[in-house]
Amino acid sequence: METKVKDLTVVEFRSLMSDTVRGAMEDLIEDILALSSDEYLRSIEEARTDYKEGKVKYLEEIFDV
Secondary structure, eight states, rough: OOOOOGSSSSHHHHHHHHHHHHHHHHHHHHHHHHHHHHHHHHHHHHHHHHTTTTOOOOOOHTOOO
């Protein structure tokens, strides 16, 4: 049976919304902090360069799959 919003109590709905918004805000804050770090941005640039140059290993290579 599929649960619908109308089946939730106000407390359950409020908790669900609060948890969802809190998680989204935590992710946003983490992104802002990461993107304000010069070191982090340099590591992204380096990773992109390595990928373009083929300096990558695939999971199959690492785990012998």
